[in-house]
Amino acid sequence: MDTSEDILKQASPDLVRGPDTIRAAKAARLSPSFISWLQAGPMMLVFLAFFLIPLVFVVIVSFWDYNEYQLLPAFSGRGYTDTFEGCIAQLPDLCTIGRTYVKTLKLCVMVWAITLFIGFWVAYFLAFHVKSKTWQMGLSLLCTIPFWTSNVIRMIAWIPLLGRNGLVNSGLVKSGLINQPLEWLLFSEFSVVLALVHLFTFFMVVPIFNSMVRIDKSLIEAAYDAGATGFQTLVNVIIPLAKPGIVIGSIFVITIVMGDFITIGVMGGQQIASAGKIIETRVNALQFPAAAANAVILLVITFLIITMMSRIVDIKKEL
Amino acid sequence: MTETTRKTGVSRRTLLKSTAGLAGLAAGSGAITGFPYVMSAEPKVLRYLGTAVNEGDDISKQCLKDTGIKIEYITATTDDVTKRVMTQPNSFDVLDTEYFSLKKLVPSGNILALDSKKIKEFDNITPVFTKGETPGGKKIGNQGTAPWKVLYLEGKDSKTFSKTATEFVTLIPTVYNADTLGIRPDIIKRPISSWAELLNPEFKGKASILNIPSIGIMDAAMVVEATGKYKYADKGNMTKEEIDLTMKVMIEAKKAGQFRAFWKDFNESVNLMASGETVIQSMWSPAVTKVRSMGIACTFQPLKEGYRSWASGFCVSKGVSGQKLEWAYEFVNWFLSGYAGAYLNRQGYYSAVLSTAKAHMEPYEWAYWMEGKAAEKDIKAPDGSVLEKAGAVRDGGSYEDRMGGVACWNAVMDENDYMVRKWNEFIAA
Numbered sequence: 001m002d003t004s005e006d007i008l009k010q011a012s013p014d015l016v017r018g019p020d021t022i023r024a025a026k027a028a029r030l031s032p033s034f035i036s037w038l039q040a041g042p043m044m045l046v047f048l049a050f051f052l053i054p055l056v057f058v059v060i061v062s063f064w065d066y067n068e069y070q071l072l073p074a075f076s077g078r079g080y081t082d083t084f085e086g087c088i089a090q091l092p093d094l095c096t097i098g099r100t101y102v103k104t105l106k107l108c109v110m111v112w113a114i115t116l117f118i119g120f121w122v123a124y125f126l127a128f129h130v131k132s133k134t135w136q137m138g139l140s141l142l143c144t145i146p147f148w149t150s151n152v153i154r155m156i157a158w159i160p161l162l163g164r165n166g167l168v169n170s171g172l173v174k175s176g177l178i179n180q181p182l183e184w185l186l187f188s189e190f191s192v193v194l195a196l197v198h199l200f201t202f203f204m205v206v207p208i209f210n211s212m213v214r215i216d217k218s219l220i221e222a223a224y225d226a227g228a229t230g231f232q233t234l235v236n237v238i239i240p241l242a243k244p245g246i247v248i249g250s251i252f253v254i255t256i257v258m259g260d261f262i263t264i265g266v267m268g269g270q271q272i273a274s275a276g277k278i279i280e281t282r283v284n285a286l287q288f289p290a291a292a293a294n295a296v297i298l299l300v301i302t303f304l305i306i307t308m309m310s311r312i313v314d315i316k317k318e319l
Numbered sequence: 320m321t322e323t324t325r326k327t328g329v330s331r332r333t334l335l336k337s338t339a340g341l342a343g344l345a346a347g348s349g350a351i352t353g354f355p356y357v358m359s360a361e362p363k364v365l366r367y368l369g370t371a372v373n374e375g376d377d378i379s380k381q382c383l384k385d386t387g388i389k390i391e392y393i394t395a396t397t398d399d400v401t402k403r404v405m406t407q408p409n410s411f412d413v414l415d416t417e418y419f420s421l422k423k424l425v426p427s428g429n430i431l432a433l434d435s436k437k438i439k440e441f442d443n444i445t446p447v448f449t450k451g452e453t454p455g456g457k458k459i460g461n462q463g464t465a466p467w468k469v470l471y472l473e474g475k476d477s478k479t480f481s482k483t484a485t486e487f488v489t490l491i492p493t494v495y496n497a498d499t500l501g502i503r504p505d506i507i508k509r510p511i512s513s514w515a516e517l518l519n520p521e522f523k524g525k526a527s528i529l530n531i532p533s534i535g536i537m538d539a540a541m542v543v544e545a546t547g548k549y550k551y552a553d554k555g556n557m558t559k560e561e562i563d564l565t566m567k568v569m570i571e572a573k574k575a576g577q578f579r580a581f582w583k584d585f586n587e588s589v590n591l592m593a594s595g596e597t598v599i600q601s602m603w604s605p606a607v608t609k610v611r612s613m614g615i616a617c618t619f620q621p622l623k624e625g626y627r628s629w630a631s632g633f634c635v636s637k638g639v640s641g642q643k644l645e646w647a648y649e650f651v652n653w654f655l656s657g658y659a660g661a662y663l664n665r666q667g668y669y670s671a672v673l674s675t676a677k678a679h680m681e682p683y684e685w686a687y688w689m690e691g692k693a694a695e696k697d698i699k700a701p702d703g704s705v706l707e708k709a710g711a712v713r714d715g716g717s718y719e720d721r722m723g724g725v726a727c728w729n730a731v732m733d734e735n736d737y738m739v740r741k742w743n744e745f746i747a748a
Contacts, residue, residue, distance in 0.1 A: 068422065068423050068426070068731070068735060068736075069405060069423040069424070069426050069427040070405070070426075070427060082736075082740060085740065096740070096743055096744040096747050099747045099748075100743070100747045103747070159590055159594045159596065160594070163594050163595075163596055164594070164595055164596055165594060165595050166594075183524050186596070187579055187580045187596075269578070269579060269580025269581060270530045270580060270581035270582070270583065270746070271573065271578060271580065271581060271746065272746075273743070273746045273747035277743075277746060278743050281532065281739060281742060281743055281746075282739065282743075283402075284398040284402075284531075285398075285532065285735065285736070285739040286401065286402060286405060286423065287736060287739065290736075
């Protein structure tokens with residue numbers, strides 16, 4: 001553990017003595033743990049100031065009471081009890097919060113599965129079929145195009161495409177495939193999933209691509225030499241080695257979709273419940289403690305999902 | 320080395336504690352109060368917080384020209400305006416907000432009532448605000464947060480609304496309108512005369528309402544009454560049972576696929592209607608005008624059950640005093656002096672002081688917008704674009720007919736908290 005001291009001792013005879021070098025030597029004598037704290041410090045402070053402290057406030061406020069126009073800093077579980085209102089009385093039917101989370105999780109699983117499938121193959125293509133680094137970079141950048149537009153523009157842009165009188169519907173009607181325009185193309189679960197996949201596949205592509213380019217090509221050659229088929233190589237070599245990327249990408253996608261309310265709102269015609277939407281409605285009604293309580297619930301559930309995923313793959317070990 | 324690690328571990332924890340403690344202390348002592356109030360001698364600047372309704376560039380330019388007061392707009396949605404008043408009362412000087420939010424704003428103590436004696440045109444303000452009747456004497460519906468219920472305070476710093484006129488005015492009236500359903504007559508092809516049509520299965524998947532719970536539920540209540548299912552004592556202040564009943568009707572409609580989408584933003588409502596995604600929906604007057612100016616037929620349909628109305632006005636932040644307060648009075652007086660009123664009238668809203676607005680409008684404009692007469696010439700928007708061809712008549716007719724037909728006002732209910740929870744249930748259904 002005292003390696004740096006040793007290194008310094010070994011190094012010091014070689015140092016030419018002068019004011020600068022003495023200072024340098026002093027600086028270098030700082031304990032390595034201090035240096036690592038120094039390195040991690042800025043990030044830690046940012047994390048502390050802009051994440052941990054606000055989070056603590058959210059948890060505290062979630063246990064406050066409130067009225068129409070102010071927070072009442074007295075302990076109250078109202079934010080939580082109101083949220084789970086009717087959950088036992090309405091059994092076997094689901095209560096509002098139950099239905100909301102079932103819907104949110106359903107969207108989440110669909111988006112996750114589709115982005116994983118598409119993201120994996122895009123990354124595979126970029127990592128193994130595109131040989132030039134420049135092309136790999138260029139093509140990855142193409143994946144960011146969905147981020148160039150704002151949500152409002154996106155909503156307005158989807159109507160002419162998927163709407164009742166949109167391009168897709170009029171195309172299908174004119175070609176005689178359908179008689180009536182398809183209503184479920186827009187303001188439906190379909191359009192929500194479509195928009196989320198369109199946006200977030202990028203978050204799958206990047207980490208999986210990153211894992212794949214680091215796979216030693218000789219491993220694949222070895223598999224080939226040992227007589228493995230393409231499929232066997234994929235399942236036994238590439239997927240296990242790309243696992244960290246898959247898990248990181250999955251964490252990105254799941255956390256974003258769990259908390260999303262703008263895309264779900266805009267593409268779902270504000271008619272699809274989501275965990276984020278409940279928080280938004282509460283905040284807009286100035287019911288901050290209730291909103292905070294819902295935020296804590298969302299955080300706990302998302303955290304549980306992530307914990308389960310990191311049980312499957314130990315990211316720290318794999319990196 | 321293990322020792323060092325432990326030491327740093329301790330110091331890190333102490334750091335965390337002391338930082339949290341400091342932040343708590345600062346928050347507790349009121350040291351964090353948003354923007355500091357800076358007193359400047361010149362130029363005259365007022366920070367104006369409000370929704371986009373009144374915030375025209377032309378208005379601020381004309382104001383600067385006439386009074387030397389520079390208006391800095393802070394634009395937010397209705398909900399965000401209220402949120403900002405609650406959480407950052409020092410971040411604005413003049414507040415432009417709706418009467419229904421007063422039930423939240425006044426008890427917070429973050430806004431200051433204005434003195435009616437310092438408002439030159441106060442006595443000329445339309446009786447819609449002061450008496451609850453039109454200039455022609457028609458009684459206006461008083462369900463919901465009607466402006467005359469919350470117009471006066473009992474004293475300067477009072478938090479109680481006065482039933483009689485006092486000199487302490489919560490909001491100096493500026494603009495208001497009567498809202499109803501917008502329809503696409505070219506697609507519906509038959510007369511529409513009742514709010515009940517919003518939930519008519521004929522328009523399954525082609526209807527929409529406003530996604531602001533407190534306003535959306537009022538529209539829903541209009542529908543429930545129109546279908547004869549229930550008669551409310553006060554649509555703007557429902558009991559829990561009434562909220563349950565109203566939401567039940569809405570949930571059934573939603574499950575049956577009645578609604579295409581809910582809208583929250585002006586442009587969303589225009590797009591839904593213009594694209595034909597919806598053919599009947601609650602709407603705002605300028606949005607209907609916008610759809611029409613795109614060459615698409617759209618009617619702001621008067622309905623037999625009446626209109627749902629809203630109104631807004633000016634007050635100032637509690638942080639405003641001295642010179643700045645004088646500028647605020649100067650600005651409010653200017654706003655009521657005609658230019659701004661005419662500007663708002665030309666957009667399809669109504670100005671609080673009719674006489675001064677009339678003086679700033681052409682007679683043919685006044686006849687079209689206010690008297691419900693056929694347009695003698697093309698009707699133009701404030702920006703000069705043609706809104707209506709000569710010969711057109713305003714939907715719903717004259718000021719008397721439209722404001723006289725108001726049934727209820729936008730409101731915040733006593734059971735607002737319960738209503739919001741029910742609204743979430745509605746969305747999740």
